[in-house]
Amino acid sequence: MTKKTILISGGTGLVGRHLCEKLKEKDYQVTLLSRENHHDPDFPAYFWSPEKNEIDRKALDTADYIIHLAGANIGEQRWTKERRHVIRDSRIKSAGMLLEKIKESRYRPQAFISASAVGYYGAITSDKILTETDAPANDFLGETCRLWEQAADRFEQLGIRTVKIRTGVVLTKNGGALEKIVTPVKLGIGSPIGTGRQYLPWIHVDDLSSIYIKAIEDTQMNGAYNAVSPDYKTNSEFTRTVARILKKPFWFPNIPTFVLKTMFGKMSEMLLNGSRISSDKIREAGFEFKYPYIDSALTNLFENNKP
Numbered sequence: 001m002t003k004k005t006i007l008i009s010g011g012t013g014l015v016g017r018h019l020c021e022k023l024k025e026k027d028y029q030v031t032l033l034s035r036e037n038h039h040d041p042d043f044p045a046y047f048w049s050p051e052k053n054e055i056d057r058k059a060l061d062t063a064d065y066i067i068h069l070a071g072a073n074i075g076e077q078r079w080t081k082e083r084r085h086v087i088r089d090s091r092i093k094s095a096g097m098l099l100e101k102i103k104e105s106r107y108r109p110q111a112f113i114s115a116s117a118v119g120y121y122g123a124i125t126s127d128k129i130l131t132e133t134d135a136p137a138n139d140f141l142g143e144t145c146r147l148w149e150q151a152a153d154r155f156e157q158l159g160i161r162t163v164k165i166r167t168g169v170v171l172t173k174n175g176g177a178l179e180k181i182v183t184p185v186k187l188g189i190g191s192p193i194g195t196g197r198q199y200l201p202w203i204h205v206d207d208l209s210s211i212y213i214k215a216i217e218d219t220q221m222n223g224a225y226n227a228v229s230p231d232y233k234t235n236s237e238f239t240r241t242v243a244r245i246l247k248k249p250f251w252f253p254n255i256p257t258f259v260l261k262t263m264f265g266k267m268s269e270m271l272l273n274g275s276r277i278s279s280d281k282i283r284e285a286g287f288e289f290k291y292p293y294i295d296s297a298l299t300n301l302f303e304n305n306k307p
Helices: 014-025 057-061 079-102 140-158 177-186 205-217 235-245 255-270 279-282 294-302
Strands: 005-009 029-034 047-049 065-068 109-115 161-167 168-170 202-204 222-226
Touching: 005 014, 014 029, 014 205, 047 057, 057 079, 065 079, 065 205, 079 222, 109 140, 140 161, 168 177, 168 205, 168 235, 168 294, 177 235, 177 279, 202 205, 202 294, 205 222, 222 235, 235 294
Parallel strands: 005 029, 005 065, 029 047, 065 109, 109 161, 161 222, 168 202
Antiparallel strands: none
16 A cells, blocks of 8 residues: 655654654655755655745645644744744745645645644633634734634635644643743742643643644544643643652742743733633544643653653
């Protein structure tokens, strides 16, 4: 049987690298879109430059599925006006370019699977458990995710099955949000941020990769799905659990809101707010989490990696 080929944008990022390995284990052929020379025989790369509207057409001619992960890191820099444009354009314009190049060819992938984020629901702390039927928030994150998903939805006009994965905070062994939380805890100075009562919707990277693979293989999957664990944790509960598993003290006072606002500006809204996000839809589609609870997820990630 001929291997199915998965073309990934953003495949060298935190999630992309892990997903590539999982797809390889499942015997898929994985190809990448890259702006730079990329020499990895396991994951051949094709050149693209959304800014210049350029792509190696062979990438599209050989792909059975497209997974669109490309996008500037939202937590890397302060959200200046210029940075906000970069965050939006890197997601939306790149999807638009892929659509136009596909329109120009006879090629049609079996599915277009796009990353999105729980930021769709906005930087808010709500008593409500938010579901895929809730409207996007009228703030920077909500509007960015709305436009991001709108760009993905245009693939449906070509008869292409389209799936949007609204992702929470991705927990990985190295890098990402967990590393930022763990570092002060390891130093014995871990503490909640702001009130600590804001929720932190999270997912283990293994489970996120499995959701993408399910989106490839399950032809009944269409539209938006929240990719978050069913285990709701506040920022305070999450950080306290990290400290307990690492056997570190947890007694420092909360980091005041004004400190976060001074340090991060508008980006602090993302850190100081968070709501419970439902995982019911993806579970009702038949997905089973390998790490549904924070204790098992952190124990796995800290294995052979404790101080």
